[in-house]
Amino acid sequence: MTIVKLGFFGFKNEGKEHEGFKGFLGANEEIIYSFKGVRDELIFTNKRVIMLNIQGITGKKKEFRFFHYNKINSYAIESSGTFDLDSEVKLVIGSVQYEFELGKGIDVMAIGRLISDSM
Numbered sequence: 001m002t003i004v005k006l007g008f009f010g011f012k013n014e015g016k017e018h019e020g021f022k023g024f025l026g027a028n029e030e031i032i033y034s035f036k037g038v039r040d041e042l043i044f045t046n047k048r049v050i051m052l053n054i055q056g057i058t059g060k061k062k063e064f065r066f067f068h069y070n071k072i073n074s075y076a077i078e079s080s081g082t083f084d085l086d087s088e089v090k091l092v093i094g095s096v097q098y099e100f101e102l103g104k105g106i107d108v109m110a111i112g113r114l115i116s117d118s119m
Contacts, residue, residue, distance in 0.1 A: 009035035010103030
């Protein structure tokens, strides 16, 4: 299995999402959770996960990645520990495992429930 680590999203970002996300949201699709890294952003909607990867020195180049819940084969939620302060969400789609690191204090169990309810 190929593992793709897609970055650290340590800060809650509800209500401050990049304007580019709005152009991709479908009818009746709403943002449930929103997180931000240094430059990149990650949102969980009621239909899919969307990641924004800002590239280049100026940040003008942007890549949006879409992970539809109905394409997920399995997933894993890893909570933070005493020494490991980050939590993780791992999505397996086909033969690829995508990993997102989340910051301390983020309710990954709620994210797991959202994924379960949406699959």
